[in-house]
Amino acid sequence: xxxxxRLEAERWHREVRDPSMQAAPERRPAFVNDAGNAxxxxxxxADLEADGFDYESHLGFxxxxxxxxxxxxxxxxxxxxxxxxxxxxxxxQDSNRRYRELIALGVQSLSIALDLPTQLGFDPDDVMAxxxxxxxxxxxxxxxxxELLFEGIPLDTLSAVGSTANAIGPIVMAMFIALGEKxxxxxxxxxxxxxxxxxxxxxARGTQIFPPEPALxxxxxxLEWCVRHAPHWIPITACSNHIDVAGAGSTAATxxxxxxxxxxLDEALRRGLTIDEVAPLMRLFLNEREDFFLAVAxxxxxxxxxxxxxxxRYGARDPRSLQIRIMGxxxxxxxxxxxxxxxxxxITMGALTCFFxxxxxxxxxxxxxxxxxxxxxxxxxxxxxxxxLAYEFGITxxxxxxxxxxxxxxxxxxxxxxxxxxxxxxxxxxxxxxAMQRGYVRNTIAEGASRxxxxxDRKERVSIGMNLFPLEPxxxxxxxxxxxxxxRQQIERVREVKAARNADTVREALADLEVRAREGRNVMPxxxxxxxxYATVGxxxxxxxxxxxxYEPDRTF
Amino acid sequence: xxxxLNDAQKIRVLIAKVGLDGHDVGAxxxxxxxxxxxxxxxxxxxxxxxxxxxxxxxxxxxxxVGVSILxxxxxxxLSRIRRLLDAQGATDIRLIAGGVIPREDxxxxxxxxxxxxxxxxxxxxxxxDYVGRCGLRVSAG
Numbered sequence: 001x002x003x004x005x006r007l008e009a010e011r012w013h014r015e016v017r018d019p020s021m022q023a024a025p026e027r028r029p030a031f032v033n034d035a036g037n038a039x040x041x042x043x044x045x046a047d048l049e050a051d052g053f054d055y056e057s058h059l060g061f062x063x064x065x066x067x068x069x070x071x072x073x074x075x076x077x078x079x080x081x082x083x084x085x086x087x088x089x090x091x092x093q094d095s096n097r098r099y100r101e102l103i104a105l106g107v108q109s110l111s112i113a114l115d116l117p118t119q120l121g122f123d124p125d126d127v128m129a130x131x132x133x134x135x136x137x138x139x140x141x142x143x144x145x146x147e148l149l150f151e152g153i154p155l156d157t158l159s160a161v162g163s164t165a166n167a168i169g170p171i172v173m174a175m176f177i178a179l180g181e182k183x184x185x186x187x188x189x190x191x192x193x194x195x196x197x198x199x200x201x202x203x204a205r206g207t208q209i210f211p212p213e214p215a216l217x218x219x220x221x222x223l224e225w226c227v228r229h230a231p232h233w234i235p236i237t238a239c240s241n242h243i244d245v246a247g248a249g250s251t252a253a254t255x256x257x258x259x260x261x262x263x264x265l266d267e268a269l270r271r272g273l274t275i276d277e278v279a280p281l282m283r284l285f286l287n288e289r290e291d292f293f294l295a296v297a298x299x300x301x302x303x304x305x306x307x308x309x310x311x312x313r314y315g316a317r318d319p320r321s322l323q324i325r326i327m328g329x330x331x332x333x334x335x336x337x338x339x340x341x342x343x344x345x346x347i348t349m350g351a352l353t354c355f356f357x358x359x360x361x362x363x364x365x366x367x368x369x370x371x372x373x374x375x376x377x378x379x380x381x382x383x384x385x386x387x388x389l390a391y392e393f394g395i396t397x398x399x400x401x402x403x404x405x406x407x408x409x410x411x412x413x414x415x416x417x418x419x420x421x422x423x424x425x426x427x428x429x430x431x432x433x434x435a436m437q438r439g440y441v442r443n444t445i446a447e448g449a450s451r452x453x454x455x456x457d458r459k460e461r462v463s464i465g466m467n468l469f470p471l472e473p474x475x476x477x478x479x480x481x482x483x484x485x486x487x488r489q490q491i492e493r494v495r496e497v498k499a500a501r502n503a504d505t506v507r508e509a510l511a512d513l514e515v516r517a518r519e520g521r522n523v524m525p526x527x528x529x530x531x532x533x534y535a536t537v538g539x540x541x542x543x544x545x546x547x548x549x550x551y552e553p554d555r556t557f
Numbered sequence: 558x559x560x561x562l563n564d565a566q567k568i569r570v571l572i573a574k575v576g577l578d579g580h581d582v583g584a585x586x587x588x589x590x591x592x593x594x595x596x597x598x599x600x601x602x603x604x605x606x607x608x609x610x611x612x613x614x615x616x617x618x619x620x621x622v623g624v625s626i627l628x629x630x631x632x633x634x635l636s637r638i639r640r641l642l643d644a645q646g647a648t649d650i651r652l653i654a655g656g657v658i659p660r661e662d663x664x665x666x667x668x669x670x671x672x673x674x675x676x677x678x679x680x681x682x683x684x685x686d687y688v689g690r691c692g693l694r695v696s697a698g
Contacts, residue, residue, distance in 0.1 A: 116577035116628055120604075128604075131630035132577050206579015206603055246582045337677055370677070371659060372629075449582050450589060457680045466678045553602030557572070557585040557592075 005046040017041060028460075034290035034452070035251045037414065043406035051413040058304070058409070062399045066307040068300050068412075069400040070358040071323035076396035081354065082159050083386050084363040086329070088113035088138035089373045090486045092148035095138040099153060101376070105383045109193070109361065112149065112163035113137035113373075114172075119207045121168055121541025124490040134486035136373070137164075141490065142534045144497045146175045147182065155180055155190035160234070160361075162193035167209040169196030170222040171540055173235065174527040181532075193234035193283070193361075196222055199260040199432055202551075203441040204242035209541060212433055214548035218523065220267040225524040227268070227277050234283045234325075236264050241287035241329060243441070247449025250288035250298045251415050255422035256432070256441055257284065258305065263432040265314065275314040279321035283361075289331050290452075290461070292353055296402055297411035299326055299357025304412075305419055327361035328354035330386075335370040339465040343367035348385050355395050356402050362386055442556070497534050505533040510543050517547040569619040570688060573601045573610040575638070578628035583655060587623060590681035591688060607637040615645055621691050626656040632665055639670035651691045655679070 031039040040047070060066060063073030072078060085107045088095045099110055114137040117129035123141055124133045133139050140146055140163075155161055155176070165172035176192045198215045201208040208215065219236065226235040238261040244253035261282060268278040286302055288295035306324040310316040332350030335343040344367045354362045364382040366374030374382070389395055402408050429435040436442075455461035462468045509530035516523045523544075530540055572588040574581050581603055592598045599617050601610060614622045622642070624635060635654055642650050654666060655675040663674045672691065675684055 120577055122577075128577065128606075131633045132628055135629045136578070201579065204582075206581060207577075208579075371657065445582070446585060446589070449586050453586055453590075453681055457682065463678070553604065555600050555602040557588040557598070557600045 005044070005049055009044055009046040032460075033294055034249050034288075035294060035415070035418070036249070036451075043410050045406065047406055047410045048413075051410065053409060053413065055404075058413070059403060065311075065319075065322060066304040067323055068304045069403050071303065071325065071360075073399075075358060075399040076355070076390070077399065080390045080396060081359055081362040081386070082109050083107050083383060083390075084109040084111060084160075084327070084361050085379070085383065086111045086113050086164070086363050087374070087379070088115075088149075089136075090134045090138065090483060091489055092138055092140070092145045094134075094483075094486075096149050096151055096153070098376075098379070099149070102379065102383070103153070103158075105380060106387060107383060108159040110158060110161050111193070111195075111363070112140065112161075112165075112172075114163055114165060115139045116207070118537055119165065119168065121209050121537055121545075123536045123538030124487060124494055126538060129487075131487075133490050139486075139490045140172070140175065141494045141536050141538070142497050143175050143178050143531050144493065144534060146179050150179060150183075154183055154185070156183075156185055158190070160191040160193040162195070162234070164195045166195055166198045166201050166205065166219075167207055167215060168537060168541065169194050169198065169219055169235075170225075170524060171527055171531070171537060173222045173225070174524060174531040177528055178531045187230040188232070191233055192230070194222065194237065195239060195285070196236045197238045197260065197285075199263060199436070200239055200242055200257070202436055202554075203256070203445060204246040204248075205239075208551045210544065210548040211551055212436065215551075216263060216267055216433070217520070218544070218548070220264055220271070221522045221524050223264060223268055223278065223281060224271055224273065224522055226281055227273055231277075231281065233281065235281055236261075237283040237285045237327065238264070239285040239287075241285050243445065244287045245289065247445040247447070247452060248441070249290070249448050250286070250294060251418050252422055252444050252448070254286060254298060254302055254415075255419045255426065256435070256444075257286070258302075258309065258419070259423055259426040259432040259435065262309070266431075275310070275316045276318040276321050279310055279314070279316055280318065283325045283327060285327050285329070286357075287329065287331075288353070289333055289350065292349060293408055293411055294415070295350070295353035296356045297408050297415055299328070299354070299359060300400075300403075300408070301412040301416050301419075302326070303358070305416060325360045326357070328357070328359045328363075330354055330362060330364045331369075334463055335365065335367065336463050336466045337370050338470065340367050340371065342465055343370065344381055344385070347382065348389070351385055351389055352395070355389055356400075358400060439556070442554070446557070494536060498536070501534040506530065506535050506539070509533050510535060510539060513540065514543050514547060517544055567595065567597045568621065568689065568691075569597045569599075569617065570621045570623060571599050571601065571610070571614050571617055571619040572623045572625065573605055573613070573638075574603050574625055575605055575607060575610060575634040576626050576628040576630045577604055578626065579603055580627050581625065583627075584623075584625035587625070587655065587681065587684055591623075591685055594685035594689065596685075596688065607634055607641055610638055611641040611645065611647075614642065614650055615647055619650060621651045621653060621688050623688070624652065624654045624656075626654065626658070629657070631656065631658050632662060632669070635666055635671050636669040643670070653688070653691075655684075 059068045062070040122129040222235040226233045240253035240257035307322040330350035332346030366378035368378045426435040513526035651672045
């Protein structure tokens with residue numbers, strides 16, 4: 001059938017489309033997606049044929065290599081995407097109240113939004129923390145705060161608990177281990193799922209504390225600990241989200257993320273672990289907010305790329321090593337501050353891409369996130385959005401409903417080639433660290449951000465209510481604000497914890513932490529002792545800074 | 558778009574990140590945009606204190622300080638930068654801001670001596686135009 005499809009497509013262009021264009025042109029001279037590629041007027045079998053598309057090797061069946069159609073044979077017919085929430089603000093008590101409300105609404109997995117001082121290793125009384133305690137998240141300065149945060153919430157009643165801790169990922173993991181012990185739970189009874197993807201902080205998210213090399217080893221300490229003590233936990237979630245949004249676009253961001261993931265795997269292998277011990281613990285957090293179909297293609301094809309890389313480059317044999325779990329955070333196209341209720345529609349579309357992409361874990365953004373911490377109402381709508389998609393409209397009845405769509409598969413094939421090319425470039429620069437240090441990742445992000453801004457200024461990239469059909473005056477709900485007293489309360493609580501703890505135990509644990517860090521041994525046991533002795537995040541990071549050094553801000557632009 | 562200026566008239570701008578948030582895509586984008594519009598631009602890098610920003614502004618003899626902040630602590634940090642600039646006699650240095658800033662805080666910031674707050678969705682050319690006019694006014698006056 002080979003040449004026939006191509007000839008048919010050419011005939012249609014010549015005899016039908018081109019004459020119609022002369023009668024009335026299209027809305028735009030060209031349609032270009034965020035990946036910078038022209039979108040064709042229509043896709044058909046000839047496009048897939050040109051890519052050498054083969055059902056068995058490109059897609060296969062759900063639960064089978066290369067897992068394009070999903071990692072589980074039954075997918076959402078068996079288990080719907082986990083309803084997750086990313087939450088935390090003010091004091092641990094404020095956040096505990098929010099957590100209970102979320103659980104009552106049906107949230108199954110909680111990820112702590114940490115305030116910036118905590119993420120950066122500053123105690124609330126540090127001068128650098130001033131004005132930021134409890135603002136972008138909740139302050140977790142000592143184990144005491146985590147105890148208050150999860151008061152009345154046994155860890156084993158949730159599908160997973162975690163946080164976006166990155167530079168301090170292993171410290172937060174140690175706190176969860178200690179909290180589990182306090183709740184009388186063995187690590188096998190609950191699941192901790194961390195971000196702990198420190199490498200992307202240097203290029204996109206920006207909460208790095210240490211220089212990249214020691215930070216990488218520190219992150220892998222948590223991974224190594226889990227392999228030995230809690231192999232069902234998720235110690236690292238490599239994220240394309242922040243790199244994409246910063247400007248790279250989802251194709252390049254996915255390539256950089258896979259390179260970062262490889263960096264963690266390589267460090268674990270260097271320590272003598274095997275690929276089939278380590279790979280099943282990894283998870284990806286993928287993202288695409290500019291184009292619905294690029295998003296679906298991205299989630300599906302990344303599974304295929306992962307399966308090939310792990311089998312062919314690492315020799316992984318265990319199917320769990322080849323089946324990458326993916327989480328998503330549904331935003332949809334850029335949320336606007338203008339007319340924020342419109343964001344509900346955007347977030348719904350984003351969530352739909354995650355369902356069509358076969359993700360395991362999903363959190364929906366709140367419609368007011370572009371302005372402030374989510375309000376109660378907005379959080380509720382977010383959870384209901386995911387539940388409505390899961391239950392109400394036939395979306396989850398069959399596995400991979402967009403599989404085989406000409407457009408989606410053509411996008412996927414192209415994206416696969418582009419991701420492979422960028423990964424090769426990263427390899428040639430010495431892997432993720434080399435590509436970062438030579439500015440390749442930063443430049444890709446800066447160029448993409450500039451391209452997006454220009455497209456926005458020209459109204460080729462549209463936000464309704466912002467650069468197209470704007471309304472004056474804007475309507476917007478009141479800003480949800482954090483009580484100014486939070487900082488004082490947090491400082492006070494840390495002071496009380498310090499007064500009540502055994503100073504000698506703290507000193508010994510911190511001394512052990514320093515020795516282990518200096519000798520390049522896994523620091524998790526020392527962190528666990530320090531956390532249980534109620535050492536503060538600032539104290540632990542202070543010790544680690546004295547050994548690892550501090551990150552020097554990049555002033556290039 | 559601001560006119561391309563010759564070296565003698567080049568407007569000097571310090572783009573600063575204060576507070577702890579690590580989101581500097583916007584700050585870098587504005588820095589690049591102003592440079593493309595013919596201005597001399599210096600970027601501080603992440604997580605500077607108001608004291609560090611003011612020291613850099615005076616040492617670099619800038620006309621305008623542009624602060625990007627997304628962490629929510631804009632009122633405290635921007636007020637402090639303005640006070641420190643004024644205390645150093647740098648009352649002629651214009652202070653502008655961008656980032657995630659609720660509309661109801663704009664008036665508060667203007668009261669505190671911030672010349673202009675750019676909310677999200679502002680085009681680069683609008684910012685360049687404003688900064689261009691700022692600098693010219695300063696050199697003229």
